Amino acid sequence: DEAFLDALGKERCKQITLVSCDMASWIAGPIAEQLPDAVRCVDPFHVVQIATDALDEIRREVWNQARKAGEIATAKDLKGARFALWKNPENLTSRQQRKLADIKQTNEPLYRAYLLKEQLRAFYRVPPEYANDMLDAWLSWARRSRLEPFVKLARTITQQRAGILAAIQHGLSN
Numbered sequence: 001d002e003a004f005l006d007a008l009g010k011e012r013c014k015q016i017t018l019v020s021c022d023m024a025s026w027i028a029g030p031i032a033e034q035l036p037d038a039v040r041c042v043d044p045f046h047v048v049q050i051a052t053d054a055l056d057e058i059r060r061e062v063w064n065q066a067r068k069a070g071e072i073a074t075a076k077d078l079k080g081a082r083f084a085l086w087k088n089p090e091n092l093t094s095r096q097q098r099k100l101a102d103i104k105q106t107n108e109p110l111y112r113a114y115l116l117k118e119q120l121r122a123f124y125r126v127p128p129e130y131a132n133d134m135l136d137a138w139l140s141w142a143r144r145s146r147l148e149p150f151v152k153l154a155r156t157i158t159q160q161r162a163g164i165l166a167a168i169q170h171g172l173s174n
Contacts, residue, residue: 002030002034005030005031005034005035006034013034013035014037016035016037016038017037017038017039018038018039018041018166018170018172019031019035019038019039019040019041020041020042020043020167020172020173020174021040021041021042021043021174022042022043022046023042023046023047023050023156023160023163028040039166039170040162040163040166041163041166041167041170041172041173042160042163042164042166042167043167043173043174044124044167044173045173045174047120047124047157047160047164048117048120048121048124050153050156051116051117051120051121051150051153052086052117053149054113054116054117054147054149054150054152054153055085055086055113055114055116055117055149056082056085056086057149058109058110058113058147058149058150059078059081059082059085059110059113062078062107062109062110063075063078063079066078074106077099077102078107078110080099081099081100081103081110083096084096084097084099084100084103085100085103085110085114085117088121089118100114109146109147112145112147113145113147113149113150116138116141116142116145116147116150119138119141120138120157123135123138123168124167124168126168128168128169131165131168131169132165135157135161135164135165138157139154139157139158142154142157
């Protein structure tokens with residue numbers, strides 16, 4: 001924050017070339033002001049976190065729809081799917097893998113939201129020379145997904161694009 005940068009002093013601030021942070025404007029402003037030569041890298045964890053939040057918003061929507069329609073078993077399954085949807089695929093238990101397979105078969109919007117989250121997570125594992133094109137493809141998919149939380153997320157990511165691509169380019173993360 002500003003107090004930290006003030007404590008560093010102008011000379012040491014001039015030596016900082018890269019900064020890893022989240023997308024908060026209260027961080028971006030002081031960085032731009034006091035570290036004008038530093039490249040701001042948006043931390044991958046925070047980008048994936050907001051994608052997971054968008055996914056969970058979709059899960060809650062379909063859960064509420066099932067509940068209101070009196071589909072008690074479906075609603076219960078959706079409520080219990082949260083951790084299967086949140087977890088990295090390589091860490092899923094066999095029960096969670098089955099839960100995702102069931103969602104794929106029975107709830108196309110929720111499964112599409114899951115794939116959008118996972119594709120964004122995978123974005124951070126591509127070589128930097130492919131990152132721009134992959135981000136363009138993801139943004140296009142999210143914008144036309146008809147999933148409002150992901151349409152909104154695409155706007156946020158578009159605004160934060162430079163910092164997101166910088167994190168890939170420099171391999172920087174918190």
